[in-house]
Amino acid sequence: MRAIGARSYGRVGCAIVTVDARSPVIVGVGQYLHRAEGLDDALEPVELMERAIVAAGEDAGVGGAPPADSLRVVSSFSWRYGNPAWVLAERMGLHPVELAYTTAGGNTPQTLINTTSRQIVDGQLDAAILVGAEAWRTRMRARRKDAVLDWAKAPAEEEPVVLGRELEMTHPDEATLGVYLPVQVYPMFETAVRAAAGRDPEEHLALVSELWSRFSAVAAENPYAWSREALTPEHIRTVSPENRLIGAPYRKLMNSNNDVDMAACVIVCSVERARSWGVPEEQWVFPHAGTDCHEHAFVSNRESLARTPAIEIGGRRVLELAGTHLDEIEVVDLYSCFPSAVQLGARSLGLDLDRQLTRTGGLCFSGGPWNNYVMHALATVVGELRARPGALGFVWANGGYATKHAFGVYGTTPPEDGFRHDEPQAEIDLLPSRALATAEEATGAATIESYTVMHARDGAPEQAIATCLLDDGRRAWATSTDTDVMSPLLDGEWVGHRASLGVNGTLHL
Numbered sequence: 001m002r003a004i005g006a007r008s009y010g011r012v013g014c015a016i017v018t019v020d021a022r023s024p025v026i027v028g029v030g031q032y033l034h035r036a037e038g039l040d041d042a043l044e045p046v047e048l049m050e051r052a053i054v055a056a057g058e059d060a061g062v063g064g065a066p067p068a069d070s071l072r073v074v075s076s077f078s079w080r081y082g083n084p085a086w087v088l089a090e091r092m093g094l095h096p097v098e099l100a101y102t103t104a105g106g107n108t109p110q111t112l113i114n115t116t117s118r119q120i121v122d123g124q125l126d127a128a129i130l131v132g133a134e135a136w137r138t139r140m141r142a143r144r145k146d147a148v149l150d151w152a153k154a155p156a157e158e159e160p161v162v163l164g165r166e167l168e169m170t171h172p173d174e175a176t177l178g179v180y181l182p183v184q185v186y187p188m189f190e191t192a193v194r195a196a197a198g199r200d201p202e203e204h205l206a207l208v209s210e211l212w213s214r215f216s217a218v219a220a221e222n223p224y225a226w227s228r229e230a231l232t233p234e235h236i237r238t239v240s241p242e243n244r245l246i247g248a249p250y251r252k253l254m255n256s257n258n259d260v261d262m263a264a265c266v267i268v269c270s271v272e273r274a275r276s277w278g279v280p281e282e283q284w285v286f287p288h289a290g291t292d293c294h295e296h297a298f299v300s301n302r303e304s305l306a307r308t309p310a311i312e313i314g315g316r317r318v319l320e321l322a323g324t325h326l327d328e329i330e331v332v333d334l335y336s337c338f339p340s341a342v343q344l345g346a347r348s349l350g351l352d353l354d355r356q357l358t359r360t361g362g363l364c365f366s367g368g369p370w371n372n373y374v375m376h377a378l379a380t381v382v383g384e385l386r387a388r389p390g391a392l393g394f395v396w397a398n399g400g401y402a403t404k405h406a407f408g409v410y411g412t413t414p415p416e417d418g419f420r421h422d423e424p425q426a427e428i429d430l431l432p433s434r435a436l437a438t439a440e441e442a443t444g445a446a447t448i449e450s451y452t453v454m455h456a457r458d459g460a461p462e463q464a465i466a467t468c469l470l471d472d473g474r475r476a477w478a479t480s481t482d483t484d485v486m487s488p489l490l491d492g493e494w495v496g497h498r499a500s501l502g503v504n505g506t507l508h509l
Contacts, residue, residue: 019414021272024117025286026410027279028062028267029379030055031224033367034135036261039142044151045078046088048133048263053092056129056265056379060279066267069125070098072116072163074108074132074372078139083154088131096129102371103164105399106335107292108132109266109374110406114290115163116268117419126273132372133263140259169400171298173436177465177477177505183255184465185401186338187247187452189305193343195450195495196306205249208339209237211353212254212364215336219361224376226260226367239459248453248490256337256368264375266382271414285382287408288392288415289321293425294404300436300475305450305467310428311348314405315396321420322392322409326350329409330391331384333377335398336362345396359384371399378408385412435474439505442468442476446501448494449475453486461486466507468499478507485509 032051036042043051057064071085071094081087085099102108112130119125142149170180179185194204213233219225236243236253243251269277274284293314296302303309319325326332326349334345334357342362346353359380360366363373374397381393393410446468456462464480466489478501480486485507488494500508 019271020418021270022121022123023271023286023414024120024268024419025271025274025284026266026268026382027274027277027283028056028060029382030059030265031263031376031379033224033226033260033262036138039138039145039147042138043135043261044149045076045133045135045263046081046084046091046152048135048261049073049088049131049265050092052133052263052265053129053131056267060267060277060283062277062279065092065094065129066127066277068096068127068129068267068269070100070128071096072100072102072112072128072130074112074375075102075104076132076134077370078135079151081152081154082156083158083160085160086154086158087152099160100163101160103162103166104371105164105404106337106371106373107397107399107404107406108164108371109378110290110395110397110408111164111292113266113268113287113378113408114292114406114421117287117290118421120268120270121419127267127269129265129267130375131263131265132369132375134258134369134372135261136370137259137261167294167297167400167404169297169403171300171436173439173477174298174300177479179465179477182337182401183247184452184454185299186340187250188450188465188467189340189344189402190249190338191452191495192305192450193340195493201249201493205237206233208254209233211339211342212236215358215362216365218356218358219365222361222366222380225361225365226257226262227365244457244459245455248455250338253364254339256363257365258368258370260367260369262367262369262376264372264379266375266378282386285385285410285412286414287419288411289318289409289420291318291321291407291421292405292423293428295402295428296431296433297403299401300477301433303432303434308344308348308402309431310405311345311396313424313428314407315349317422317424318407318409321422322415323417324392324409326394328392329394330388331359331381331393332357333359333381334396335374337368337398341398341402344402345398349396381410385410437470437474437476442470442501442505443503444501446470446476446499448497448499451489451494453489461490464489464507466499468501476501476505478505480507
């Protein structure tokens with residue numbers, strides 16, 4: 001890992017340009033999905049990663065895994081390897097200086113690009129393999145069959161270099177009420193977004209199902225998508241045994257699909273290393289700029305559940321650093337775990353929902369391999385930019401409950417001012433927030449701010465969850481398992497209606 005001379009000359013696209021030898025460039029991308037018939041022919045996550053790395057190496061024209069300085073693996077939920085980069089390096093005969101493993105978060109792949117690019121510019125690194133995989137489908141099959149998976153483990157002494165920072169995102173009061181899952185929180189964002197837009201529930205459901213239908217159509221054309229069937233809006237919004245309500249208003253087809261076995265890889269290196277490997281310049285895609293930031297960590301403390309100001313600030317800043325604006329961006333991929341995430345992101349960035357906002361088909365249709373979805377988005381965006389020399393791409397990655405954000409701008413031509421990065425967190429931390437009333441304080445009259453009704457697998461309403469605003473402006477959480485509360489919440493709009501909060505956060509309409 002050594003700093004090299006300042007300038008290199010070559011042809012990029014149609015023009016001869018001066019390129020800084022320390023400029024970071026993506027030279028190879030690979031995706032792999034495996035549809036095992038059962039457990040006997042299933043692959044564990046490192047095997048999926050190996051195939052994605054080989055595909056990325058072949059894409060770069062280096063004939064397999066290149067000799068990178070760092071092997072960086074995205075946090076995986078399917079199996080606890082200890083140090084998956086070590087297991088992977090042993091399998092593939094790789095000898096990187098650094099074996100790294102990230103903290104969790106859907107923002108991680110884009111953050112990895114940002115971190116790696118900065119280190120290449122600074123001369124700390126020349127080349128890195130970024131890879132991740134999930135075999136959650138196989139893991140759940142094994143659990144249902146009570147089967148023991150004999151997957152690899154790294155020796156205890158082989159600890160990875162940890163990349164990223166942990167962020168506690170669940171408030172203790174939220175956890176006490178059992179509110180800690182994205183499938184609970186994102187439908188609450190949906191009702192808040194719906195009310196803020198002034199749409200009635202049926203009108204908004206039509207908008208959401210039309211949006212998701214367009215996403216399914218993109219997935220249908222994506223060879224690496226898990227579900228490749230273009231669905232009509234009516235299919236997506238109609239409740240059926242196969243499309244049951246989960247957290248109202250979300251049907252199953254509006255939720256991220258983590259029941260997949262898939263992997264993706266991106267190879268990033270300096271221009272100097274790309275030339276030494278002999279990677280054709282038409283394969284190069286340059287990271288132009290990146291930003292990383294997060295909302296107020298706890299949903300409980302956000303000023304509004306219908307806005308994401310950190311996306312506004314982080315998105316605006318990355319475009320400033322890249323010297324561009326969204327009207328000049330041709331290729332866009334917004335994080336799309338749930339419809340509310342897309343709407344929050346689009347509104348904060350100033351993007352019209354009619355625009356194509358996914359290049360993969362999103363986490364429901366293309367597949368939602370936990371923290372690694374954006375690696376698939378990046379691989380897809382790189383391919384599309386190569387097919388459009390001179391075009392720019394924009395990627396937004398999200399972790400938590402629309403909490404952690406990472407942004408990137410990409411192009412086939414090198415950025416005029418080199419790769420630039422910023423973390424505008426100090427500005428975000430100064431934004432207004434709400435106080436959370438304790439369970440003891442949160443009694444009496446309140447106004448419903450957002451809500452959902454969670455459903456059991458048999459389709460029966462199970463629990464209502466709501467955030468309410470007290471008359472003094474503080475936020476309070478409330479729940480109920482009373483049919484007289486859950487049934488009305490499933491009919492009509494209740495945001496803005498008065499409610500009563502009982503002891504222990506019990507919701508009464």
